[in-house]
Amino acid sequence: MEAAKLYKYLPAGITWLIERLPPDIQGHINEIRLRRNGVLSVSLPEQNLVIQSGKGAYICTDRDIDETVAYISRSSMYAFDGAVRNGYIPLPDGGRAGICGDAVCENGAIRTFGSISSVCLRVPRLVKGYASDLASYFALHGLVGALVFAPPGAGKTTYLKSAISLLSENRRVAVADERYELSCASHCMADICSGCPKATAVELLTRTMSPQIIVCDEISSAEAPAVLAAQNSGCILIASCHGRDIKQIMQRDFVKQMVEKGVFSVAVRLYNDDGYKSELTEL
Known part of the structure; x- marks a missing residue:
């Protein structure tokens, strides 16, 4: 399944939750969305599905976001400075992680992000x-x-x-x-x-x-x-x-x-x- 290509960028606990989804749902995932102190969800063709844990909707922790950002940036945000200013970090093989959060601006343009509050991992496909x-x-x-x-x-x-x-x-x-x-x-x-x-x-x-x-x-x-x-x-x-x-x-x-x-x-x-x-x- 194409979404599995992105699991290496996610904390193990989040990967485990997504892998528990039925195969037909996993096969239609277009995006995986993490929100700091907010719900974890996946985007399907016709709906956004909130990922459940044993206690209801899973709420992403600070550590979840920070760990994911470290994985997608290969622990070097500075290496992707130009892309970060435009709200994304490129991934190998045609993938992309969209990011947003507390923007630091200079002359009306985003220079970087002081903190990242949301990460959107887009599933790369070749059909x-x-x-x-x-x-x-x-x-x-x-x-x-x-x-x-x-x-x-x-x-x-x-x-x-x-x-x-x-x-x-x-x-x-x-x-x-x-x-x-x-x-x-x-x-x-x-x-x-x-x-x-x-x-x-x-x-x-x-x-x-x-x-x-x-x-x-x-x-x-x-x-x-x-x-x-x-x-x-x-x-x-x-x-x-x-x-x-x-x-x-x-x-x-x-x-x-x-x-x-x-x-x-x-x-x-x-x-x-x-x-x-x-x-x-x-x-």
């Missing part, structure tokens, strides 16, 4: 066939830009990892992986630039790796100039964004601009209907 609809479309119609959208936690990163794995079998694929979430090195032949802003990574990859496809997650207006430049070089983009439907995402000026300029020709809506599902639409 290889998830993006088969997009691969099939490319096989029939050729390469075009694709925008993948869904509400938060609905599988966008999982879909992108599937696309990277499938498409790198016969295309030159490069990945702008700002937050270390798209790594699938043991499953694909993509070239990955991690840990720097997406716009910088897109520019570098376009210039140095001659990709046919660049993949990145959670695109914003900040990446628009770099993406347009990459398009002019003949490279297509597969990116993700938050959204419920096409009407909503098209209300964002930068998305509308990219569609009008031909950066995105198809949109892929993700949803969970007793499993990973997707729906591809031409724009």
